[in-house]
Amino acid sequence: MKIITGTAKGKTLKTLPTDATRPTSERIKEAMFSSIQFDIEGRRVLDLFAGSGQLGLEALSRGAEHCTFIDSSREAIDIVKANIDHTGFGKVSKTLVSDAANYVRKASGKSLFDLVFIDPPYADNKCSEMLSKLIRAGVLANGALIVVESGEENIDPGAFPELEVTKSKSYGKKTSLNIFIYRKPEA
Secondary structure, eight states, X not given: OBOOSSTTTTOBOOOOSSTTSOOOOHHHHHHHHHHHGGGOTTOEEEEETOTTOHHHHHHHHTTOSEEXXXXXXXXXXXHHHHHHHHHTOGGGEEEEEOOHHHXXXXXXXXXXXXXXXXXXXXXXXXXXXXXXXXXXXXXXXXXXXXXXXXXXXXXXXXXXXXXXXXXXXXXXXXXXXXXXXXXXXXX
16 A cells, blocks of 8 residues: 555555455545545545545645544554654644544534545445534534545435535445535525
8 A cells, every 4th residue: 555646655554464444445545536636735634434544644645734543443543653654744643543423523613624534344334424423513614525435335415415426436346435525504
């Protein structure tokens, strides 16, 4: 796994030696970042279910302002920290060992993000739940991009009137990529 482009281009990232995490494939990562490449610079990023941190680090390499990495596994966060050190993004990164839903609940009213990556283990089927929690918690800036990589979980965009679909594509039988723009409802 490597950073595709930007200031850390070509840097190799560590992953957990077990199957505890499922890194995003290079093909899907390329498609994901080519879809949002002009909307990364200056963004405040939230990398939920961070695993190795590759998505948040790719965003930082491409000019994101800051990234908060969340994972419930201490081992995963240790790998993220090693990858942050290796890529030189320590000053613009924050890591937390936390359940994603707990973090979003606690961040309510304290943090605001412009770009969010949701990439849970496929068996967890937590994407729709996390979309709902992000919207309810008020941690999304108006116009925020939400990038969701899921397994067989079917995400119903109609269930989220605040979200506009900008990309929805399946890769084989097991992976879907959805990119949404959050439009804050008028009061």
